[in-house]
Amino acid sequence: MNLTTAEENYLKAIYHLSEGGSKSVSTNDIAGEMKTKPASVSDMLRKLSDKEVIEYRKYYGVHITEEGKKRALQTIRKHRLWEVFLVDKLNFAWDEVHEVAEELEHIQSPLLIQRLDAYLNYPKFDPHGDPIPDEYGDVRARPRVPLNEMDLDQTGQIVAVKDSSAAFLRYLDKVGAYIGARIKILDRVEFDGSLEILVDNKKNIFMSKDVAGNILVIQS
Amino acid sequence: MNLTTAEENYLKAIYHLSEGGSKSVSTNDIAGEMKTKPASVSDMLRKLSDKEVIEYRKYYGVHITEEGKKRALQTIRKHRLWEVFLVDKLNFAWDEVHEVAEELEHIQSPLLIQRLDAYLNYPKFDPHGDPIPDEYGDVRARPRVPLNEMDLDQTGQIVAVKDSSAAFLRYLDKVGAYIGARIKILDRVEFDGSLEILVDNKKNIFMSKDVAGNILVIQS
DNA sequence: TATTATTTTTAGCTATATCTAATTTAATTT
DNA sequence: AAATTAAATTAGATATAGCTAAAAATAATA
Numbered sequence: 001m002n003l004t005t006a007e008e009n010y011l012k013a014i015y016h017l018s019e020g021g022s023k024s025v026s027t028n029d030i031a032g033e034m035k036t037k038p039a040s041v042s043d044m045l046r047k048l049s050d051k052e053v054i055e056y057r058k059y060y061g062v063h064i065t066e067e068g069k070k071r072a073l074q075t076i077r078k079h080r081l082w083e084v085f086l087v088d089k090l091n092f093a094w095d096e097v098h099e100v101a102e103e104l105e106h107i108q109s110p111l112l113i114q115r116l117d118a119y120l121n122y123p124k125f126d127p128h129g130d131p132i133p134d135e136y137g138d139v140r141a142r143p144r145v146p147l148n149e150m151d152l153d154q155t156g157q158i159v160a161v162k163d164s165s166a167a168f169l170r171y172l173d174k175v176g177a178y179i180g181a182r183i184k185i186l187d188r189v190e191f192d193g194s195l196e197i198l199v200d201n202k203k204n205i206f207m208s209k210d211v212a213g214n215i216l217v218i219q220s
Numbered sequence: 221m222n223l224t225t226a227e228e229n230y231l232k233a234i235y236h237l238s239e240g241g242s243k244s245v246s247t248n249d250i251a252g253e254m255k256t257k258p259a260s261v262s263d264m265l266r267k268l269s270d271k272e273v274i275e276y277r278k279y280y281g282v283h284i285t286e287e288g289k290k291r292a293l294q295t296i297r298k299h300r301l302w303e304v305f306l307v308d309k310l311n312f313a314w315d316e317v318h319e320v321a322e323e324l325e326h327i328q329s330p331l332l333i334q335r336l337d338a339y340l341n342y343p344k345f346d347p348h349g350d351p352i353p354d355e356y357g358d359v360r361a362r363p364r365v366p367l368n369e370m371d372l373d374q375t376g377q378i379v380a381v382k383d384s385s386a387a388f389l390r391y392l393d394k395v396g397a398y399i400g401a402r403i404k405i406l407d408r409v410e411f412d413g414s415l416e417i418l419v420d421n422k423k424n425i426f427m428s429k430d431v432a433g434n435i436l437v438i439q440s
Numbered sequence: 441t442a443t444t445a446t447t448t449t450t451a452g453c454t455a456t457a458t459c460t461a462a463t464t465t466a467a468t469t470t
Numbered sequence: 471a472a473a474t475t476a477a478a479t480t481a482g483a484t485a486t487a488g489c490t491a492a493a494a495a496t497a498a499t500a
Contacts, residue, residue, distance in 0.1 A: 006457060027478055040458055042479050047456090059465055059478060090335040100329045109320045115310040226487060247448055260488055262449050267486090279448060279495055446497070454489075464479070470472090 001051045005106045008075050010034060010044050011053055014064055015072035024061040073137035079105040080126035081116050087127040088120060094127035094179070095164045129160025129179050129216060145219065147183070148193060148212035155184045160216040168214065175205045177215065221271045225326045228295050230254060230264050231273055234284050235292035244281040293357035299325040300346035301336050307347040308340060314347040314399070315384045349380025349399055349436060365439065367403070368413060368432035375404045380436040388434065395425045397435065 003011065013033040017025045027045070031038045049056035053068030064072065082104040086092040092100075114135070117123075124140070125131055133139045144159055158181045161168065172178060176199050186204065187196035193209030223231065233253040237245045247265070251258045269276035273288030284292065302324040306312040312320075334355070337343075344360070345351055353359045364379055378401045381388065392398060396419050406424065407416040413429030 004456075028476095036457090037459065038478060039460080039480080043457075086332075090332070090339055092331075092335070096331075100327065100332055103327045103329070104324075107320065107323045109323070111312075111316075112306075112310070112320055115312070119310055224486075248446095256487090257489065258448065259450080259490075263487075442500090444497100444499075447495080449492105449494070451492080452490090454487100456486085456488105458485085459483075460481105461483100462479105462481075464477100466475105466477075468473100468475070470474085 003051065003053070003071060007044070007048060007051070007053075008071070008106060010041075010048060011064070011068055011072045012075050014048075014054060014062060015069060015076070018064055021064045021069045024063050026061045030062075070137045073133040073139070074135075075105050077133045077135070077137075078107070078113055080130060080132040081113060081120065081123070083126045083128070084120050084123045084132075085116060088123075093169075095166070095169060097127065125159055125179075127179065128164070129158070142218045144216040146213045147197075147207075147215040147217050148195065148209050150185050150217060150219065152185050152188060154219060155182065156217040156219040157182050158215055159218050161214055162216065163214040168211075171211070172215075175207075176200065176203055177205070177207075183217065223271065223273070223291060227264070227268060227271070227273075228291070228326060230261075230268060231284070231288055231292050232295050234268075234274060234282060235289060235296070238284055241284045241289045244283050246281045250282075290357045293353040293359070294355075295325050297353045297355070297357075298327070298333055300350060300352045301333060301340065301343070303346045303348070304340050304343045304352075305336060308343075313389075315386070315389060317347065345379060347399065348384070349378070362438045364436040366433045367417075367427075367435040367437050368415065368429050370405050370437060370439065372405050372408060374439060375402065376437040376439040377402050378435055379438050381434055382436065383434040388431075391431070392435075395427075396420065396423055397425070397427075403437065 010030065013030055014025050015021060017023070017029050017033055027038050027041045030041045030045075034041070045054065045056050045062055048054045048068070049062075053065055053071055055063045055065055079101045082101040083094075083097045086097040086100060087094055117135075123132055129144070131139045145156075146162075147158075150156060158177060158179055160179070161172065177183070177197075181200050183200075184198040185195060186198050188194070193212075195207050195209070195212055197205050197207055199205055230250065233250055234245050235241060237243070237249050237253055247258050247261045250261045250265075254261070265274065265276050265282055268274045268288070269282075273285055273291055275283045275285055299321045302321040303314075303317045306317040306320060307314055337355075343352055349364070351359045365376075366382075367376075367378075370376060378397060378399055380399065381392065397403070397417075401420050403420075404418040405415060406418050408414070415427045415429070415432055417425050417427055419425055
């Protein structure tokens with residue numbers, strides 16, 4: 001059973017709102033996420049339920065099914081692969097890619113995605129540091145922690161940022177704390193929680209607790 | 221005024237059927253090209269006429285307007301650039317790309333197309349040898365002639381094929397007469413019009429008039 | 441020219457995806 | 471437990487894009 005573009009978008013929203021399929025999701029929340037009205041959501045839920053990608057009990061919210069989860073992860077995979085393409089190959093900035101990827105993710109061609117994946121050298125994370133599911137929908141995501149929660153002397157790699165405002169991105173660029181950078185916590189000022197960090201084994205920088213809280217790291 | 225995907229497809233069909241905007245096109249022909257019914261075409265012509273991309277007089281066929289021509293050429297430009305991407309970067313065969321490009325051509329992002337063009341090094345022809353319009357809709361196409369119409373001793377470069385069946389492509393591959401190959405007419409058998417051709421200055425091949433009629437060349 | 445054939449359009453229907461307004465169900469509060 | 475509030479659904483529109491069947495207009499032919 002094929003899904004329309006609108007159905008794919010709703011399913012993706014439900015997947016995200018349910019935090020990977022665990023939580024039940026309300027009609028209102030979906031309407032908020034999709035920027036549509038609850039009435040439209042009710043209609044769509046009936047359709048998605050008919051196609052067995054969600055379990056739907058009227059007035060009691062929805063759960064995504066295993067099949068639905070697989071479908072959502074396929075769409076997410078395509079979205080994130082296109083984002084990598086736009087940034088790595090077409091020199092888009094990481095905060096410019098979402099809209100276009102939102103369109104590209106609906107192109108229907110398994111071969112295209114296979115080839116794109118190979119061409120990009122099988123990336124595991126998108127430009128925002130979010131993990132890219134494999135073609136079976138498996139995500140091998142190591143836990144990501146905010147930089148300010150790391151212990152002294154610990155090492156890791158920056159994989160994502162929470163704030164992606166232009167100002168914040170400029171700051172990161174300036175100090176060299178880009179996605180992929182390897183970091184080590186050298187010191188912590190107990191008074192304000194600010195940190196001294198070694199970036200890529202060559203540069204010492206100081207960072208406020210606030211800033212560090214917006215940077216996500218995979219420990220190693 | 222923006223066009224929907226369906227409107228873009230109709231406009232492209234009208235542009236092609238009118239051979240670049242010169243001829244007037246009938247409802248039936250459009251229905252044939254679009255694989256829809258004439259009744260659906262009538263509906264669509266009203267919409268396209270409202271958006272001033274065609275001139276429409278009921279029962280007398282349509283003419284594409286200057287604005288319509290510009291829009292059609294934009295879509296064709298996007299289609300052909302994506303075809304180059306699929307063949308050059310993702311290793312698709314030239315006869316595998318049409319379907320996917322048909323979807324990709326509707327992605328709405330001028331920046332994307334600008335960057336893609338640069339990334340592909342501003343190609344002037346697509347993998348089938350068809351010219352790629354520039355961002356203003358200008359096509360700088362040198363005239364293309366069937367190989368069998370070339371004079372003795374004339375040189376040229378293969379830029380396209382009319383027949384793209386697997387069998388024909390295999391044959392071309394075997395004899396080295398791929399797109400881009402430089403050729404010279406060495407001899408012509410008057411009896412059946414078959415040709416002896418020098419390919420890339422190193423290989424002599426014989427070719428029937430029929431085969432040669434399916435190969436398009438730019439003379440030089 | 442009158443008749444026939446072809447082409448094109450209109451009228452009315454279906455499906456998707458949205459909306460507003462009204463109604464129903466569930467949850468909360470007094 | 472009854473009344474109120476909040477959430478969700480249904481009913482009935484609209485717009486797009488297609489269809490079939492019937493009607494109208496043009497083109498072709500006897």
